[in-house]
Amino acid sequence: MSKTVLEVKDLRTSFFTRRGEVKAVDGVSFYVREGETFGIVGESGCGKSVTGLSILRLLPEPAGKIVGGKIILEGTDLLQLSKAQMRGFRGRKISMILQDPMTSLNPVYTVGDQIAESVRLHQKLPAADMVRDEVISALRLLKIPAPERRLHDYPFQLSGGMRQRVVGAIAMSCHPRLLIADEPTTALDATIQAQYIALFKDVQKTTNVAIIFITHDFGVIAQMCHRVGVMYAGKFVEKAATRELFDAPRHPYTIALINSVPRLDRKDERLFSIEGQPPSMMDLPPGCRFAPRCSSAQDICVQQEPPEVKVGEEHFVSCWRAS
Amino acid sequence: MPEPNTNVGAMTVRKAGGLSRGVRVLRNLGIIIPLVVITLLVLTAIFAPLLAPHNPTENNMLARRLPPAFMTGGSADHLLGTDKLGRDNLSRLIYGGRVSLSVSLLAIAITASIGTFLGITAGYLGGRIDGFIMRVTDMALSFPALLLAMLLQIGIGPGFFTVVVALSILGWAGYARLIRGEALKLRNSDFVAQARIIGASPLRIMFRHIFPNVINSLLVIMTLQVGMMILMESALSYLGIGIPAPTPSWGSMVADGRGDLDSAWWISLFPGIAIGLVVLSGNFVGDWLRDKLDPRLRQL
Numbered sequence: 001m002s003k004t005v006l007e008v009k010d011l012r013t014s015f016f017t018r019r020g021e022v023k024a025v026d027g028v029s030f031y032v033r034e035g036e037t038f039g040i041v042g043e044s045g046c047g048k049s050v051t052g053l054s055i056l057r058l059l060p061e062p063a064g065k066i067v068g069g070k071i072i073l074e075g076t077d078l079l080q081l082s083k084a085q086m087r088g089f090r091g092r093k094i095s096m097i098l099q100d101p102m103t104s105l106n107p108v109y110t111v112g113d114q115i116a117e118s119v120r121l122h123q124k125l126p127a128a129d130m131v132r133d134e135v136i137s138a139l140r141l142l143k144i145p146a147p148e149r150r151l152h153d154y155p156f157q158l159s160g161g162m163r164q165r166v167v168g169a170i171a172m173s174c175h176p177r178l179l180i181a182d183e184p185t186t187a188l189d190a191t192i193q194a195q196y197i198a199l200f201k202d203v204q205k206t207t208n209v210a211i212i213f214i215t216h217d218f219g220v221i222a223q224m225c226h227r228v229g230v231m232y233a234g235k236f237v238e239k240a241a242t243r244e245l246f247d248a249p250r251h252p253y254t255i256a257l258i259n260s261v262p263r264l265d266r267k268d269e270r271l272f273s274i275e276g277q278p279p280s281m282m283d284l285p286p287g288c289r290f291a292p293r294c295s296s297a298q299d300i301c302v303q304q305e306p307p308e309v310k311v312g313e314e315h316f317v318s319c320w321r322a323s
Numbered sequence: 324m325p326e327p328n329t330n331v332g333a334m335t336v337r338k339a340g341g342l343s344r345g346v347r348v349l350r351n352l353g354i355i356i357p358l359v360v361i362t363l364l365v366l367t368a369i370f371a372p373l374l375a376p377h378n379p380t381e382n383n384m385l386a387r388r389l390p391p392a393f394m395t396g397g398s399a400d401h402l403l404g405t406d407k408l409g410r411d412n413l414s415r416l417i418y419g420g421r422v423s424l425s426v427s428l429l430a431i432a433i434t435a436s437i438g439t440f441l442g443i444t445a446g447y448l449g450g451r452i453d454g455f456i457m458r459v460t461d462m463a464l465s466f467p468a469l470l471l472a473m474l475l476q477i478g479i480g481p482g483f484f485t486v487v488v489a490l491s492i493l494g495w496a497g498y499a500r501l502i503r504g505e506a507l508k509l510r511n512s513d514f515v516a517q518a519r520i521i522g523a524s525p526l527r528i529m530f531r532h533i534f535p536n537v538i539n540s541l542l543v544i545m546t547l548q549v550g551m552m553i554l555m556e557s558a559l560s561y562l563g564i565g566i567p568a569p570t571p572s573w574g575s576m577v578a579d580g581r582g583d584l585d586s587a588w589w590i591s592l593f594p595g596i597a598i599g600l601v602v603l604s605g606n607f608v609g610d611w612l613r614d615k616l617d618p619r620l621r622q623l
Contacts, residue, residue, distance in 0.1 A: 056519075056520065058516070058519050058520065062450065084524075087522040087523075087524060088522060089522070090519070090520055090521060090522035091520060091521030091522035092522065095520060095521070096520045098513050098516060098517060098520075100513055103512060103513040103514065104513035104514055104516070104517045105514055105517070106514040106517075106518070106532055106535075106536070107514075107536070108535040108536060109535075117518075117521065117523070117531075118521040118522075121521060121522055121523065122521075122522065167517070170517070170521060171520075174521075
């Protein structure tokens with residue numbers, strides 16, 4: 001089994017607002033191995049993006065704070081690093097791809113300049129053409145056609161799919177060990193999306209990078225991820241290998257989510273949907289956070305939070321029914 | 324057969340090379356004229372001693388209020404006439420341009436640098452630093468500039484640098500406020516987030532990523548400021564707290580002629596025209612530069 005690149009232990013991230021503390025991530029643990037993709041799936045506002053930003057320590061200041069836990073990247077606890085040390089990790093050891101390729105490139109610099117910036121920041125290369133070589137190899141890695149020419153293009157000259165590849169090239173330019181992809185395909189149309197996922201699988205094979213893939217799309221999860229964690233109201237409710245999660249989901253929330261995905265092989269009159277709304281993060285229910293919406297909730301569910309139990313190899317569920 | 328269009332992002336626009344030379348020149352006249360005006364002004368300012376026919380501060384009591392050469396009673400010796408002390412108007416205009424231009428350009432360079440630095444710092448760092456810088460900016464904007472100029476006059480004595488300081492000491496505030504707004508907007512943009520992701524330091528983000536994106540706004544205010552500064556300098560000179568006499572500046576020349584506007588109008592009119600030309604040309608050049616610097620318009 002390949003070695004673990006990142007281990008997150010009991011991560012707690014809160015936002016301190018005027019109306020009180022919002023526990024956006026409340027005790028999240030997971031790990032990613034070399035060459036593996038771990039998917040984080042959940043509704044909007046469940047804390048999946050905040051988990052990603054916490055790992056990079058790029059929470060919006062001054063409201064967002066990591067209040068507990070450990071984030072261990074190949075033996076180093078990122079939460080113990082100074083700001084300057086952390087900057088040395090960003091881009092070099094951990095990188096991230098944002099959702100919208102149309103806005104995540106600086107409009108005033110060429111593609112080449114933007115990739116070169118990362119290369120120059122982290123690799124002390126003595127000559128300009130060595131930087132150029134690195135930039136071109138990053139463009140090649142992301143299969144951008146005619147990289148020597150693309151180098152001089154401005155972002156506005158590229159299509160959305162091509163821009164997202166450039167963003168990927170920036171992220172991969174310093175050969176990071178971990179890549180966090182926060183819904184990188186959401187802003188792309190369906191065909192480009194499929195291409196991009198295939199591309200990333202290739203990139204992963206070549207570089208053996210560990211990927212955390214944040215999405216709300218089960219289809220993308222199925223294609224891209226080796227293991228998945230389902231997040232609800234700041235916590236993982238279920239973690240499992242992708243195959244197992246789809247074949248034998250254990251948590252009622254996971255089951256409901258999978259049921260609400262439209263399927264081609266079933267002719268339903270109406271799509272399944274989960275009743276109610278996720279709880280307010282300011283005012284969480286005392287027991288299981290999903291209990292108010294859960295069709296099989298029992299008395300204990302509304303009184304006590306369920307512990308995380310192991311129900312299979314690498315399969316964990318936080319539900320009273322499972323234990 | 325027409326040449327296939329290879330311009331990405333400019334599908335319907337043909338390259339200017341297809342147009343006849345005359346049309347191209349005509350189309351660009353709007354920028355050629357202002358550029359020529361500014362170049363000429365800068366050149367006359369630099370070579371003033373070679374160009375001016377007379378000493379600009381030399382009185383001639385026998386030739387007071389002489390009309391320009393093209394009017395009856397005018398002489399070819401004083402092309403634009405003379406003022407109430409018989410000084411050659413053209414020479415004063417040439418030397419005055421030197422003073423007015425250098426004062427305003429220097430003041431603009433100072434105010435723009437300080438204002439941009441403070442604006443980006445306040446906008447990007449936010450929090451208490453932002454609060455502090457913005458309160459100081461509010462104070463600067465609410466302070467009467469003329470009063471401060473007078474105080475400075477008393478404090479450090481009249482002169483070229485007093486005027487530059489008087490124009491600069493409050494002038495940065497407008498830049499700071501506008502640039503701060505832009506920086507605030509850019510701080511939350513994805514490409515700044517992207518810069519943080521690759522490990523760029525705050526200083527680097529502020530000056531490599533945010534600064535180039537505010538240059539357009541900066542240029543627009545700077546060109547407007549050319550006019551503003553020349554007018555301010557004129558106002559100070561007009562009130563007698565500018566460049567001390569007898570050194571000519573366009574503002575003091577306009578002021579000098581105000582008593583004779585009904586009879587010897589040329590004393591005020593020519594420096595007035597000069598002020599107007601510079602302000603207008605500055606604005607045209609600024610607009611043109613803004614378009615040129617926008618990468619989206621570069622191909623067209």
